[in-house]
Amino acid sequence: MARQKKNVGQYPSGMILFSLTLALFLIGFCGLLAIQSKRLVTYIRENYEMRAFLDKDLNSTELKKLSETLADQPYVLKTDGVAQLGFVPKEDAAKEFIADTKEDFSKFLGENPLRDSYRIKLNEAYFEEAKLTEVKQDLEQIDGIFEVVYPENLVDSINRNVTKIYIVMSAFALVLLLIIVVLMNNTIRLALHSQRLLIRSMQLVGATNAFITRPFLGRGMWQGFLAGVIAVVLLLVGLYIAIQNLPELAAFQEPEKIAMLMGGVVALGVVIGFLSTFQAVNRYLGLTLDELY
Template structure:
């Protein structure tokens, strides 16, 4: 005995697989974008400006200089602590010798290095024009001999950041368009078995809204399940990455990641709803000859 078809029931395994895979790829792009943004912020906030001091400054002048640096608006604060480190000339000499394996003090007979402050800046000041302004401002402070920062690094990072964001945005947009087209075709093929049932309901006087509702509910459910599965796979992938590379923990932003996962679920529901609506409307507008 043939099983009676029910409106809104059709094979959904391939639809959910395709949608889950597509949402996973979009989520992966989003996760990489979040990680990249955090990495850029981390690099920017750990880029130091070195403020070399005049020689023979007494402790009182050094402390006064510190208070002046702390008052500057471009200094980075973390946990209410200014990210300013004082490095004595002896510490700088030891670090230089450890890195180069050469003791220049034996050749020169003295330590020519200077005491310095290493100042970390806020991310929004990581631009060439602003850094030049900061350099001029700091060098105008009494007791400051010279201010040094890595100029080439700033230019390279800023140029590459723009390229990366443009590429990732373009890829995500193209992927989204492909998903919509793919889902429309997949759902339309899945609904092919229901086309005669849809026609029969039209002939007995069922309204388009009455016919469409079961399909839309099923499409939204498929999108919800696909979104949840894709979000779960992303979380699993992230946990595996953190387990194998614990250093990635510094790049995590739980709030943005939660928003991304919620966005995947919502996007899945919307794609399921819109694609199903378009596919059903196509069959609702077909003539009997076109259905055969």
């Protein structure tokens, strides 16, 4: 039987493709989690409300002027140009209180002691304890506002937990990337082992290192590209299934950032394929004849 001819740059690549695809999938998954987490945090912060209780017996003109004043404040969240303010009459506040506590205070007080109020949503940039304190003080200086309250402990808790989550995810992604690079270097190096004598033969007939390296690099970049595309397809399929089973996730999707992430996964695959192959080939180019055996 005729012996199969070896071509430069041809080596077993199934394990390399599988390993790189899995690695890129994990990195892309971490990226998707980061995007979803960031969007979720933004959603929580933008739905966080300050409660501004008003002076009693404000007439309709004073209420309108107060509403316009609040809408003009830079820290008030605006969606499509509309300030996110919610006016709560004291009658509605009483109904909410009774529904929550199951106690009707009007029966023994004889009147409604609660005040009209505004529920104010803030821009995410102001979701810090120091800035919230400044906003509170600024609101209380506006004519017609009696007092401003907000759950201070909740703000501290959310900010601390968000910081911890980002630190853990960043550290995990960095460690994962380092492990992937090391594994890919070893995997490609083992795959190129069968080509080491062919590389030496080409050197002996005068082939330059650039000429020898070129087909290996082309194959490595192609494998990285293919692995990146497969990883992206798997990520999109996984995201689609997740949204189908949990429709609420659809509200947290950011197509532009997801598209950038997917492009980054493919680009990372090409870069890893190039660098790992380049390092592995250069190792064999520098070996002596004794070391080849």
